[in-house]
Amino acid sequence: MGRKLLLEKAHVENIRLYDVYRREGGYRSVEKALKTMAPDAVTEEVKKSGLRGRGGAGFPAGMKWSFLAKPEGIPRYLVVNADESEPGTFKDRYLMEFLPHLLIEGMIVSSFALGSNNSYIYIRGEYAWIVDILEQAIQEARNNGWLGKNILGSGFDCEIHVQRGAGAYICGEETALLESLEGKRGNPRIKPPFPAIKGVWGCPTVVNNVETIAAVVPIINEGGEEYAKIGVGKSTGTKLISACGNINKPGVYEIDMTISVEDFIYSDEWCGGIPKGKKLKACIPGGSSVPILPANLLLKTAKGETRMMNYESLADGGFATGSMMGSGGFIVLDEDQCVVRNTYSLARFYRHESCGQCSPCREGTGWMEKILWSLETGKGKMSDIDLLWDIQRKIEGNTICPLGDAAAWPVAAAIRHFRDEFEWHITNASEAQTRNFGLAHYADEIHVPATV
Amino acid sequence: MSEQQLFKVTIDNITIDVPAGTTILNAARQIGGEVAPPAMCYYSKLEGSGGKCRTCLVEVSKGSEKDPRPMPKLVASCRTTVMDGMEVKNITSPKVIDARAGVVEFLLLNHPLDCPICDQAGECHLQDLSYEHGKEGTRYEFQRRTFHKVDLGDKIQLHMTRCIMCFRCVFVADQLTEKREHGILDRGDHAQIATFIQKNLQNEFIGNVIDVCPVGALTDKTFRFKNRVWFTKPVNAHRTCENPKCCGEVQLWMRGDEVFRVTARKDEWGEVGQASNGKTGWICNVCRFDKKHIKDWVIEGPTKVNRHSVIAQGHYVGVIKPQETLPEVLHGRQPKLVMDIHDVSEVNKPNIDLSLLERPAHSTDFK
Structure with missing residues (x-):
């Protein structure tokens, strides 16, 4: 049983309320940071912890904080990205629903470290009820002197504002989020300048994921070096994984990144195996935008090592035989699932969510969706597979923001690993309408694909 | 004022000194010719434009003198400023040519290609772009997105089907007029330029949106279909x-x-x-x-x-007359009339009165 740092108290009754949270040891990190530490010391502690951004890219959080420009007389901002819209990811929702005070506590400490007097939570519009939970928690924190002017007599002022989005996946991209926060259309900005130099309202801004900010609390409580001891290598601390798909126990799990993927899927402590004794076909290990992996490459890397649930091991082999930790949306597909249909529904999502600003993503996502639909409905041609490959290649890397890449990767990985299933959909078009391809070679030995 | 700092930048092996803060695209335009990347959305007179169409992508093979690492991805040259010692590949990079052909294909994906009936034909940037950088055919086999034509007031017509979403007209309205009345509705490939609930655009400078539109999406109604x-x-x-x-x-x-x-x-x-x-x-x-x-x-x-x-075509501006006259070419001989066509043809001296014919004249009438 791994250690739990974030969700340790999640099941205490009424932990959502301030009194219970405080009784269970809440807001200790604020006391410690504001009374005994300097802002730079907090940043230093986060750097030591090796905490990596939990939003998807895995960029070291301490490093991001130290990039923040600090010109005199210009306010700085902390923005928490709670626009969790990636299909398969629902960890932040769980965190904010059950432990709103943990996020607020983390935000106060982070704001102190960054010198942000006004911090924002940008929350996705569909999480309407969580806004109420957060507002209530903020009110409670303010009533008890954790927010407002001169917190704990330290001379530090902090306010937290909650802003609802209006239902766009693209607003989870940090610059689009800032545009939306400013009240504009949520189009990603062209970088540079990065938000650390020119963020919200042209001021230096740090944008962090909910889980990253929440993880600051145990880092301050226990010290960065203690935190770094949990986990392996550069994957320090604990990670929330939202597991879903064909598993017995879907839900949010906190893991310490030392367990193997096989354990995570089959152990009763976590996912509890696949229902009805079915076989594992494939898995998307980090939210919809990361490459899908067939069962053999999921459980073992191409080198034959056991694949672990951490940043390095999941990315082992690059995109040819690996995937990404991403935002921790763990989607399991059993033998009854159709990869073509799955890829189609992802492509449909990205087509719908593309902001329409730059042409490769705007036009390419729609094109991929249409081709995948014709493949799925048995109207495809053999050349369509190569065409799809070419389209994704021309989208990837040529767009303003990572949404283009996120749309291209699932398609690329599906063709790379499941080309025979795509071909079967074309050669056996009518049969493909009535039954699924089922399992192929992926259950057996490691298969290194030819198309890279 | 002190001398402005000059950066040395090499684009397609041509080196030029430009002031700090110049974008790669503008540096390339100073060199001119084929070295300048095409731009569909960037407009040097409009602040904030550019970066969207991705036709101006270039490869930066050397970041700067201080940091010679190449940039990992192709960059939009219209929004990337030059660094001292930067080396840029535009038409000398196969990656750029390939990516640009891809972008052209994407831009033409939902474009109706109705050039024969489009007023912009002949001065259309998308035509030039696809002619210079595109491939011959499209691989797109699905229905293209279409919109109804919309009148934005009595002088401007918006035909969204042709639009490539360069956002230029939005910037014009933002920067030239008091209050912007049109913008982008929706997102992705169903995004459209529109006034929210059909409205007239009524600013005294709004006509400039026609000039900045790179395609025939915004046309002058006083000129529509009058002439090519x-x-x-x-x-x-x-x-x-x-x-x-x-x-x-x-x-x-x-x-x-x-x-x-x-x-x-x-x-x-x-x-x-x-x-x-x-x-x-x-x-x-x-x-x-x-x-x-x-x-x-x-x-x-x-x-x-x-x-x-x-x-x-048909303009005689800048035409250079040949220096030599015909006798010079013919070594002093005067040109001689070999045969007068009127001597042999009956066409110009018909034996019948053509005005008496009740139908168009035919060759048989001259016999």
């Missing part, structure tokens, strides 16, 4: 405009003495150029739509049109 641009002759003209913000310096597109269309003067990159007062030569709606008589204008002379443009 290559049949008209552009001349430079000016008038004293009552509007203090309008420079009054325009191009008239004429046939004979008739003024078909009035536009702002464009430079070699297809952008509105500088007026003589040093400002950008935007013109007001009165000049553009209402002054359609030759008496309204003082004509300065024919506009120089790039001879590669289809508009240059």
